[in-house]
Amino acid sequence: MLITQAHYADPEAVRQLTEGLDRGLDLGGREPLFLCIGSDRHILDCFAPLIGTMLSDMVPGISLYGTLDRPLHAKNMIKELREIRNAHTDRLEIAIDASLGAGTDIGFIKLKQDSLLPGKAFAKSLPPIGQISIIGIVGTRTDRYTVSSLTSGSLAHVYHMAVVVAEAIAQWYQSSVIR
Numbered sequence: 001m002l003i004t005q006a007h008y009a010d011p012e013a014v015r016q017l018t019e020g021l022d023r024g025l026d027l028g029g030r031e032p033l034f035l036c037i038g039s040d041r042h043i044l045d046c047f048a049p050l051i052g053t054m055l056s057d058m059v060p061g062i063s064l065y066g067t068l069d070r071p072l073h074a075k076n077m078i079k080e081l082r083e084i085r086n087a088h089t090d091r092l093e094i095a096i097d098a099s100l101g102a103g104t105d106i107g108f109i110k111l112k113q114d115s116l117l118p119g120k121a122f123a124k125s126l127p128p129i130g131q132i133s134i135i136g137i138v139g140t141r142t143d144r145y146t147v148s149s150l151t152s153g154s155l156a157h158v159y160h161m162a163v164v165v166a167e168a169i170a171q172w173y174q175s176s177v178i179r
Helices: 013-024 044-058 077-087 147-151 155-176
Strands: 002-007 032-036 092-101 108-112 132-140
Touching: 002 013, 013 108, 013 155, 032 044, 032 077, 044 092, 044 132, 044 155, 108 155, 132 155
Parallel strands: 032 092, 092 132
Antiparallel strands: 002 108, 108 132
């Protein structure tokens, strides 16, 4: 279920996403655990690791996995998830990943009350992740199944989308989780 969405270029995007996180997340006493999925080796797929890196700098001590230096991606995901879930029981998992969509959807950030399926665009068989998901539409569905499409997109919009998401999460986290 879609909680909210915003285009990264909208001046109200950070506010909309922060309010969406506040409205849509019932922590129930649990601490959130952010899982930033993607690769540092592909421009469009670095959306979530960029967010993970930014959040690590903005909110020291935040529980997250997946940064530019230590990405959480298709090749290490199964093993890493097992270790993460053993180390962090009873956490609300918030999964963040890049996604493909229609050309008119590029730049939109969607907050959903649902798991995400990492690697879906490339027909990877990976487990659903998170109770909450944040996706950034970074490319078109017509780019599907081509690794070259992930390396030839615009880093500019991916970076600016990541900044918006990181700022929204940091604001929400500092006002709702850290008290």
